[in-house]
Amino acid sequence: MGRIDSKIISQSASVVVIAAATLIGATLTIETLLWAAPGDPIDLLPNGASLRPILEIEWGLDRSLSERWWDALIRLSKGDLGTSMSVRPGLDVWTLIAAPVQRSLLWAGLAMVTSVVLGLITIGTKGTIHRLLHVLGIVSIAPLFLATHMAVNTINDITFGAISSGYIDRPNFFALPLEESLVRTVLAIFLLGFASGNLYEWREEIIVIKNRIDTSDYVMATRSRGLPVWQHFLYNAIPPLASLVVARIPLYLGGLVILERLFLLEGAGALLWNAALARDYALASGLTLVFASFVIITRLIASLIQLQINPRHSLSHASNA
Amino acid sequence: MFTKLTQRTLFLFSLFMILPKTTSASSQPLRYAEDRAPAIINPIFATSMSEARINELIFEGLFSDDQELRVQPQLAQRFVLAQDKLSMVIHLRKDVKWHDGYDFTSEDVRFTIEAMRNKKTASTESGRVQWIKAVMVQGPHTVTITFNDQEFAPSERLQFKILPAHLFRGDVASRTNKFRNHPVGTGPMMFDSYNTDNSISLRKFPDYYGSARLEKVVMREVSDKNYQAKLLAYGSIDALVRVMPRDLSVLQANRNVELYPYQTNSWWYLGYNMQRSFAKDPNVRAALELMVDRHSLLKPIGTGELLSGPFVRSSPYYNHNVSTSRPNQSLAANLMQEAGYALVNNKWTKDGEPLSVTITTQRDLDAALEVIVNLQTQLFNQGITVHTQFYDKAEWRAKIWGQSDFDIILSMWSFDRTEDIYEQFHSTGSRNFGNYENPKVDTLLDQATSARDPQEKRSTLQLAHKTIAADDPMIFLWTLDSYSALSTKVNNVVIHPFYFFTWANAWYLQ
Numbered sequence: 049m050g051r052i053d054s055k056i057i058s059q060s061a062s063v064v065v066i067a068a069a070t071l072i073g074a075t076l077t078i079e080t081l082l083w084a085a086p087g088d089p090i091d092l093l094p095n096g097a098s099l100r101p102i103l104e105i106e107w108g109l110d111r112s113l114s115e116r117w118w119d120a121l122i123r124l125s126k127g128d129l130g131t132s133m134s135v136r137p138g139l140d141v142w143t144l145i146a147a148p149v150q151r152s153l154l155w156a157g158l159a160m161v162t163s164v165v166l167g168l169i170t171i172g173t174k175g176t177i178h179r180l181l182h183v184l185g186i187v188s189i190a191p192l193f194l195a196t197h198m199a200v201n202t203i204n205d206i207t208f209g210a211i212s213s214g215y216i217d218r219p220n221f222f223a224l225p226l227e228e229s230l231v232r233t234v235l236a237i238f239l240l241g242f243a244s245g246n247l248y249e250w251r252e253e254i255i256v257i258k259n260r261i262d263t264s265d266y267v268m269a270t271r272s273r274g275l276p277v278w279q280h281f282l283y284n285a286i287p288p289l290a291s292l293v294v295a296r297i298p299l300y301l302g303g304l305v306i307l308e309r310l311f312l313l314e315g316a317g318a319l320l321w322n323a324a325l326a327r328d329y330a331l332a333s334g335l336t337l338v339f340a341s342f343v344i345i346t347r348l349i350a351s352l353i354q355l356q357i358n359p360r361h362s363l364s365h366a367s368n369a
Numbered sequence: 370m371f372t373k374l375t376q377r378t379l380f381l382f383s384l385f386m387i388l389p390k391t392t393s394a395s396s397q398p399l400r401y402a403e404d405r406a407p408a409i410i411n412p413i414f415a416t417s418m419s420e421a422r423i424n425e426l427i428f429e430g431l432f433s434d435d436q437e438l439r440v441q442p443q444l445a446q447r448f449v450l451a452q453d454k455l456s457m458v459i460h461l462r463k464d465v466k467w468h469d470g471y472d473f474t475s476e477d478v479r480f481t482i483e484a485m486r487n488k489k490t491a492s493t494e495s496g497r498v499q500w501i502k503a504v505m506v507q508g509p510h511t512v513t514i515t516f517n518d519q520e521f522a523p524s525e526r527l528q529f530k531i532l533p534a535h536l537f538r539g540d541v542a543s544r545t546n547k548f549r550n551h552p553v554g555t556g557p558m559m560f561d562s563y564n565t566d567n568s569i570s571l572r573k574f575p576d577y578y579g580s581a582r583l584e585k586v587v588m589r590e591v592s593d594k595n596y597q598a599k600l601l602a603y604g605s606i607d608a609l610v611r612v613m614p615r616d617l618s619v620l621q622a623n624r625n626v627e628l629y630p631y632q633t634n635s636w637w638y639l640g641y642n643m644q645r646s647f648a649k650d651p652n653v654r655a656a657l658e659l660m661v662d663r664h665s666l667l668k669p670i671g672t673g674e675l676l677s678g679p680f681v682r683s684s685p686y687y688n689h690n691v692s693t694s695r696p697n698q699s700l701a702a703n704l705m706q707e708a709g710y711a712l713v714n715n716k717w718t719k720d721g722e723p724l725s726v727t728i729t730t731q732r733d734l735d736a737a738l739e740v741i742v743n744l745q746t747q748l749f750n751q752g753i754t755v756h757t758q759f760y761d762k763a764e765w766r767a768k769i770w771g772q773s774d775f776d777i778i779l780s781m782w783s784f785d786r787t788e789d790i791y792e793q794f795h796s797t798g799s800r801n802f803g804n805y806e807n808p809k810v811d812t813l814l815d816q817a818t819s820a821r822d823p824q825e826k827r828s829t830l831q832l833a834h835k836t837i838a839a840d841d842p843m844i845f846l847w848t849l850d851s852y853s854a855l856s857t858k859v860n861n862v863v864i865h866p867f868y869f870f871t872w873a874n875a876w877y878l879q
Contacts, residue, residue, distance in 0.1 A: 087763025091771065093416055093493050097799060102491045131545065137409050138544035147565065208603055223603040226589060226596075228566050309592060314567045326408075327763045 063351070067344040074340040075124065075333060079117045082329050089134040089327045107133055120333060129337070130330030135322050141334040145316060149338050152308070152315035155237055156300040160293060162241030167250035171258055181251075188247035192303055195243035196310045199235060200224045225311040236311045240303050250292075257288050287357055290350040297346055301339055397878055398570070398585035399859060401608035402597050404733075406567045406590040410552040410560065412530035413485050413492040414544055422610065423588055425870040426571055427468075428530035428554035431459060431478065434871055436863050438786065440524045444473065444531060444555065454519035454821075459527075461510040464578045467533045468559040475512040479504045480534035482514075484542040492542070497529045521821040525786070531555070557581030557874040582861075582877035594735070598854070601626060607856040607878070610869050613735060614671030620854050629853045631866040634681055635783035637740075637846040639728070642775050643804045647724060654841040656704035660751045662696040663846055666743050670736035673849040678834035679782075679790045681848045685823075686788060686830035691838045693845075698751060705752075717752040725754040729769065730779040732759045741779055773802045785867055790830075791818055794837055805842035 090096045090103050104110040108119060123130060129141035136144055170181040190198075204223050210216045221231035241247065261267055261284050270277050304317030316335055323331040403419040412424040433443040442448070448459045465473035482504045485492045502515045516523065536548050552560045557579065558571040571586040589606060591597050598616035600606045602623050612620060612628065620626045639661070641648035648654060663675050677694075680687040702712075709719050716723040728744065730737040738759075745755040758775075760768060768774045782793060792798040795814045796806040813833040820826035838845070853864050858879050865871035 085763070086760075087765075087767035087771075089763075091763050091766035095493055095496055096766065097770075098495070099491045099493070102488055106491070135408055136549075137414065138546070138549050204599070204603065218604075223600055223605045226591065226600055226605045312566065312591065314565055322405075325761055325763070 063348060067348070070344055071337060071340055072121065074336055075120060076117055078333050078336040079120060079329070080113065082324075082327065082332055083113050083116075085324075085327065087327055089329070092134055092326060116329075124337065129334035132331045133328050134326040135319070135328045135331050141330050144331065145319065145334055145338065148314055148316045148319050149335070151313070152301070152304050152317055153342060155233070155240065155307075155313070155315060156297070156304055158237045159240035159246075159300055159303075160296070162238055163246045163250045164254075164289065164293075166241065166247050167254045170247075170251045171254055185248040185251045188242050189245045190243055192239065192243040192306050193310060195239055196236075196307065199239060200310070203235075225313075232311060233313075236307055236313060240300060240307050244299075244303060246296075246299075246303075249296075253292055254285075254289075257285050261285060283357070287354040290353050294343075294347045294350045297343055301343075396584055398587040399583050399608060399873075399876070399878060400587045400589055400606045401610065402589050402591040402600065402606050403610070404590075404592055404594065406569065406588065409544065409549055410569070411532070411542070411544075411549060413481070413490065413494050413532065413542055416493050418610075419588075421867075422869050423569065423571075424530055424554075425556075425865075425868045426558040426586060426873060427552060427556045427560060428532075429556050430530050431461075431527040432524045433528055434786075434865065436872060440522070440528070442524075444478075445524075445527075448524065450520075450523065454516075454521060456513060456515040457520075457523055458507070458511065458513050461512065462578065463510050465555050466576045466578070467535075467555055468553045468574055469533075469536075470576075471533065471535050473531075473555055474509045474534075475506045476509075477531050477534045478512045479506050480537065480540060481529070481532045483540040484532065484537065485529070487541050489541045490543070494529060497526070500526065518819075519821060558583070558586055561585075577874075579874060581874040583873065584878075586873075601854055601856065604856065607859055609854040612852040612854045614849070617671070617852060625857050626854050627857050627862075629855065629862060629864050631851050631853065631864050632681070632683055633783060633848070633851050633866050634684065634785065634788050635781055636676055636679070636681060636848045637779070637781045639744075639844040639846065640778045640780065640803045641842060642773055642777070642802075643806070643842060644773070645776050647726065648776070650708045651841060652704045652708035653710075653724075656701040656708070657748075657753075658694050658841060658844045659697045659701035659704070660748055660753070661744065661844055662747055663693075663844075665747070666740050667847050667849075669739050669743065671849050673847040675847050676845040678838045678845055679794065679843075680788060680830070680834060684788055685827050686834065688831040688834040688838075691835050701751065712752055715752055716754065723754060724752075725756065726776040727756040727758055728777045728779055729758040729760060729775045731765050732761050734779075734781060737779055744779070770800070770802050773804060778803075789818075790814070790833075794833070794842075803842055805840070807836065807840055810836050810840075 088109055089107070090100050090109065093099055093103075096103075108116055111119070120130070127142075129145075132139045132141055132144055166181075170178065170185060173181060207216075207219065207222050211218055211222070219231075221227055221229035224235070225232050258281070261281050264284070267277050267280050270280055301317070304315055305321050306317070307313065308315040308318035309321055316338070320332060320335045322328070323335065403422070405417065405419055407420040407423050408416070409420065410423060410427065412420075412428050415421050415424060429443050431443060431445040432440050435441045442462075444462055444465060445459045446462045448457050450457045459478070461473065461475060461478070467473060482498050482501055484490050485495050485498045486501070500517055500520065502517045504515075505513045507513055514523070514527075520526070532542065532548075533553050536553060537546060542548075550563075554560075555577075557574055557577045558581070559574040561570040561572045563569055567590045569588040571588075573581055573584050591600060591606075594613055597606075597609055598612060598620055601609050602620065602625075604625065617628070620628060639657075641654060643649065667673055667675070674682050675693045676682065676687075677691040678688060682689075705717050710717040710724065712718070713723070718724065726748075728741055730741055741757050745757060748755045769778060784790070791814050792800040794801060794805060794810055796808075796811050810833055813829050813836065817826050817829045817833065820829060837843075851866075853869065855862055860877050860879055861875050863872045863875070
């Protein structure tokens, strides 16, 4: 036990070092990408040419890439993400992103849960429902933006037709995606968990996991004794499912950028899109850093879960799975 | 499976979801859509039309336009222009209050002008006060403004919005000032809140000195233009500032929507980079103009008027003696041959090189894609290979404005009431990124800038129109008919062609 504890501590330390290096790398990458993109936030101002001498100094744009990156690291070490330059000029980045990031992470998490649950349901059913869900899985390959447009337009047109014909009164959620409503949020989460092949891939992965567990000795032995096997299935499915969750988080976060724009959701994805268009370096860096931190933290948690379930795995092995 | 309690709970929840909210018409907000929410509500830092429009509701200037587009006092009550035209004394209204209850005074005028002039402020509107030499407070409601040069109609240039001096320190306004979170103006609507869905709510200012009938206004960000017209048709918004041409027929057929046409001082053009070898030859430029069928380009995107020069047809500066060119392929071919080109494999070729150009446009310019695709086909059929490029705003500013790195651009210029084309066509103009130079045009534009007699300015600019048209630095395309669309619930609507909300204090919701 003592040997495992010291092993966890030393491996945790190496994971932390790798995580720090990853964050530094993410910061460098986004700073470089933004620097390389043509134009800067001063270019977007009507009289940018005349304001450039002043604003370059104020916004630190007169400095070289390496100087700016170093300044960014120093600020970050003090917990300062800087000030928005062009999306919400003058506003502190932390203040600007706090609520949207929380919303986006919640939506991404719920979308992931949706995908997993739908995937589990598809393998737990039989007959017509199973075939229907199989077809649904194939339909889920539709790209997210296309699925969103189709869903929103279809729901709106049907609802408007019903309102115009007098069948129903105007519901609170109408018209998508303008009105803030539970329907809008649920639909967005469902589409994120469903479209762009998410459901299909989850289903396929869960089938592989199920088959592997089903054919394992302990499950076959349990089944031969006439005992229920679902506990074994769940317990042994958690490590590979945790690895899948960690591997797919970046995809969900990336999907949010599209989804939030289409659904007019005020999340971090839409904010990142606006920051890139507006060349708001501080805002884009801050958001990238927060997302990168989230991915690292979830990987660490998944690793610890896997390690707890199967101490034979090393932390570094689990975190790289 | 579900208990009765759960079933009842779900039933009540669904009723809550479906039942519409009912409010009285007078308390309903006027909801309008913008492509992008204002980044900052402070008129001296405005960078977009969405910011200019919301500023129109919250802030006021010393003067503004009446519905005939004549200048009238707003925060000013009256003014006296000195005989030498080098200064004016403005007497301000005494019944104006800021939204936070403070009195509006001459100090606010002085502060606003000084803050805009102050380089530390880095105001995007600093150009509006460069002509002012000094501003002096003569009393709590009297201010004297002196000018650098004689001004014959200074009130036309004093329409910028006034800021409250008591909410800033010194003569500097900063983007980080907490004013950005709670903007305060003197207008009929006052700032209420930034909402979590990126909308902005305004409410009626109860102590407004004039009349205002709208109780609330809500700005909604709807970044997808495809949705905007639909949302108006659904009744989810009440006003659309500009209707896309493809949505006109749908909204026209809708009984709950009314279309409002308005004239803007904006025109589309194809601009050459005069430093590119193909563009240096006037025969090539003239030939290209004869190859472009502007009617065919305009038809799919809307209606409008073809132009022959850098003004809209209704402008007093437009020279109606300069006719618009019509497509003429044979004449174009003759000009290309005179320029040394020959048709080889149906491609105009010179020195073994087929003529190939890249047309660049902005990604967010409405209908630009349709125009550029059709233009590409037109020119390809006449022997010119056309590549296309689309830039976002920042790229456009950097590569086109900053580096002049283009062959031909498809773009649009929008002008305010002054229609000042100096920056676009003077050889030293900051927006002359096509590198057009003509000393005669420079002289004419200098004369127009310094002209005090409106007739002199008019004839000078009409001559400039003629001279520029003869040089072909651009193919002047058209001015598009513009329409706003509002719900029929909104009454007494008159729209300002540039700022939209200038006369919104008379609007009301039924």
